Amino acid sequence: MSARPVIGIIGNSYLINDEYPAHAAGLMNSAAVAEVSCCTPLIVPSDPSLVQINDLLATCDGFLFTGGRPNVHPEEYGEEETEAHGTFDRGRDRVALPLIRACVDRGQPILGVCRGFQEVNVAMGGSLYPEIRDLPGRMNHRMPPDGTLEEKFALRHTVTFSADGPFTALMGAQEVMTNTLHGQGIKTAGSRVVIDGTASDGTPEAIYIKDAPGFALSVQWHPEYRAADDPVSKPLFEALGNAARAWKTDARPNLQLKSA
Numbered sequence: 001m002s003a004r005p006v007i008g009i010i011g012n013s014y015l016i017n018d019e020y021p022a023h024a025a026g027l028m029n030s031a032a033v034a035e036v037s038c039c040t041p042l043i044v045p046s047d048p049s050l051v052q053i054n055d056l057l058a059t060c061d062g063f064l065f066t067g068g069r070p071n072v073h074p075e076e077y078g079e080e081e082t083e084a085h086g087t088f089d090r091g092r093d094r095v096a097l098p099l100i101r102a103c104v105d106r107g108q109p110i111l112g113v114c115r116g117f118q119e120v121n122v123a124m125g126g127s128l129y130p131e132i133r134d135l136p137g138r139m140n141h142r143m144p145p146d147g148t149l150e151e152k153f154a155l156r157h158t159v160t161f162s163a164d165g166p167f168t169a170l171m172g173a174q175e176v177m178t179n180t181l182h183g184q185g186i187k188t189a190g191s192r193v194v195i196d197g198t199a200s201d202g203t204p205e206a207i208y209i210k211d212a213p214g215f216a217l218s219v220q221w222h223p224e225y226r227a228a229d230d231p232v233s234k235p236l237f238e239a240l241g242n243a244a245r246a247w248k249t250d251a252r253p254n255l256q257l258k259s260a
């Protein structure tokens with residue numbers, strides 16, 4: 001029996017008990033990859049002093065860029081840091097951004113989620129608003145701070161996709177309901193970043209990379225929550241798994257031939 005494809009999970013740095021440094025990603029990400037994508041989840045220590053981009057590309061068949069409280073540092077899109085930009089994870093920035101660019105170039109599958117969605121946009125040269133609820137006409141997309149997990153991940157707004165884009169094709173619907181747990185949002189779209197879905201207040205919610213040779217979808221919501229049951233989440237993780245299987249069996253030999 002052949003091994004399942006490996007999906008590298010790009011998570012965040014944490015301090016356990018405010019003291020013990022750790023790299024971690026939510027269990028719901030690993031469960032979505034294992035149970036819905038049918039791939040092996042592998043949590044990546046997102047620190048450039050510990051991992052090399054080429055090794056990650058060689059080890060994994062695809063990547064999931066997860067959500068996270070720390071924001072992409074504004075320096076990465078040419079803006080000054082302000083208080084509104086909040087906290088950062090510079091190690092993750094320095095692994096995720098070049099890794100996304102390499103995957104897009106090679107056609108290696110990626111799925112960006114929330115912070116991961118924002119990273120994909122920044123990696124492609126786009127920029128972010130530090131706090132979208134301060135913009136005229138925008139809703140508050142943040143999670144209820146004191147809610148239970150169920151309340152935090154409750155479906156809270158619609159996302160409308162373009163009629164002929166990849167998200168409508170994948171979901172079999174042009175409008176879906178999603179959760180929402182973010183403060184930042186896309187300001188300018190990066191090069192080749194196509195905004196394929198928006199919330200009713202105009203906030204970009206679903207993107208793909210034009211002419212990417214492989215699977216390169218990202219969403220501002222959290223499809224990893226109840227991924228096996230949710231009709232909007234499930235197709236995304238199934239598609240990631242299918243793309244990783246195709247990469248493992250087809251694409252890698254071609255790349256090896258190319259580099260031989």
Ligand SMILES: N[C@@H](CCC(=O)NCCCC(=O)O)C(=O)O
Binds near residue numbers: 068115
């Ligand atoms: N920090 C960014 C991205 C938000 C995000 O990924 N939220 C997930 C939170 C899950 C958790 O760690 O509790 C923003 O605020 O837009």
